[in-house]
Amino acid sequence: MAAVPAKDEEFAYLSSGTWSLMGIESKKAIINDRSYELNFTNEGGVGGTTRFLKNICGMWLYERCRQEWSELRHLGHLELQKEAWEIEDNESFIFPDDPCFTNPDSMVATIQQYCRDHGMPVPETHGQIIRCIFDSLARRYSEVLGYLREFSETDIKVLHIIGGGSKNDFLNQLTADACGITVLAGPQEGTALGNVMLQAKAAGEVDDIWQMRRIIADSIEIKKYEPKK
Numbered sequence: 217m218a219a220v221p222a223k224d225e226e227f228a229y230l231s232s233g234t235w236s237l238m239g240i241e242s243k244k245a246i247i248n249d250r251s252y253e254l255n256f257t258n259e260g261g262v263g264g265t266t267r268f269l270k271n272i273c274g275m276w277l278y279e280r281c282r283q284e285w286s287e288l289r290h291l292g293h294l295e296l297q298k299e300a301w302e303i304e305d306n307e308s309f310i311f312p313d314d315p316c317f318t319n320p321d322s323m324v325a326t327i328q329q330y331c332r333d334h335g336m337p338v339p340e341t342h343g344q345i346i347r348c349i350f351d352s353l354a355r356r357y358s359e360v361l362g363y364l365r366e367f368s369e370t371d372i373k374v375l376h377i378i379g380g381g382s383k384n385d386f387l388n389q390l391t392a393d394a395c396g397i398t399v400l401a402g403p404q405e406g407t408a409l410g411n412v413m414l415q416a417k418a419a420g421e422v423d424d425i426w427q428m429r430r431i432i433a434d435s436i437e438i439k440k441y442e443p444k445k
Contacts, residue, residue, distance in 0.1 A: 217241060218262050218410035218425060219378060219403055221433035226373040228364050230357060230391075231406065232381025234276045238360050239269025240368050254363055262414070262425045268367060270360050273312040275381055277349045280323035285342055297386050299343025300350065308339045308348040312356050350387045354394035361395050374398045378406035385439075392441040399441040403432065 220229050220241075231237040245258040245266050259267040282289070288296060308331045310317070320326040327345060331338045339345045357375075365372055375397050377388060382401040392399040403409050413428035422428050 217267055218413050218428055219406035219432055220376045221400070221402070221429050221436070221438060222376055223433070225370050227376055228361060228372045229376045229378065231379045232274055232377050233379045234274055234279065236272040236274035236357070236381070237269050238272055238357060238364070239267055240364050240372070242266045242268045246367050251367065270363070272356055272360060273317060274353065277312060277317060277323060278346065281345055281349070284322060284324050288342060293384070296342065297346055299341060300346040301386060303343060303347045306347045306351050308336045308344065309355060310348060310352045312352055350390050353387060354390040357391050358394040361397070372397070374400055377401045378403055380404060388439070388441050389444070392443045396443050400438050401441065402438045403436045
């Protein structure tokens with residue numbers, strides 16, 4: 217959270233990696249029947265704040281499929297995702313947090329069976345499967361953002377994506393589209409930068425978390441994605 221380059225309190229964040237952590241920064245813990253029902257977590261944050269967040273499945277789905285596509289391992293991410301980019305009307309979706317996706321023998325087969333069981337077109341090609349995964353993650357992020365709006369005391373106007381997944385242009389754009397919100401991606405190395413800033417604060421080099429965030433925002437490239445639909 218210390219590495220989220222936010223300018224004000226009107227934001228949500230998504231730490232995107234193998235797993236996704238999506239939440240808001242709160243001045244106090246949020247504990248009620250609704251947060252319990254939705255399985256949200258309260259964690260101690262910087263400067264006495266609370267990180268109110270939800271754990272979501274993330275790039276695990278994609279990485280497991282990549283492991284199975286041994287014949288495609290020579291391709292980089294952009295090449296591998298090219299076919300998925302070109303699909304205009306995807307009708308295959310999964311619920312990323314379904315227990316069946318935790319650690320199946322075959323992620324590809326499990327995704328296909330899920331779509332089959334739920335009466336949706338079964339993705340066959342690697343591009344169709346990737347599009348199914350990314351569209352499903354974006355849809356899930358939109359759902360969780362809606363929940364966060366229920367709890368937030370401020371209007372959420374931007375979603376900051378940090379971590380390794382912040383480099384995924386395709387998923388970031390799909391997320392902006394699904395959430396209907398501006399997405400700002402970066403930094404990739406959020407944990408390292410956040411730790412550096414906290415050490416700087418302990419040494420008296422910075423005053424507070426907002427100064428930390430200004431320094432980070434001025435020091436890295438932040439990519440902006442606007443909803444296209």
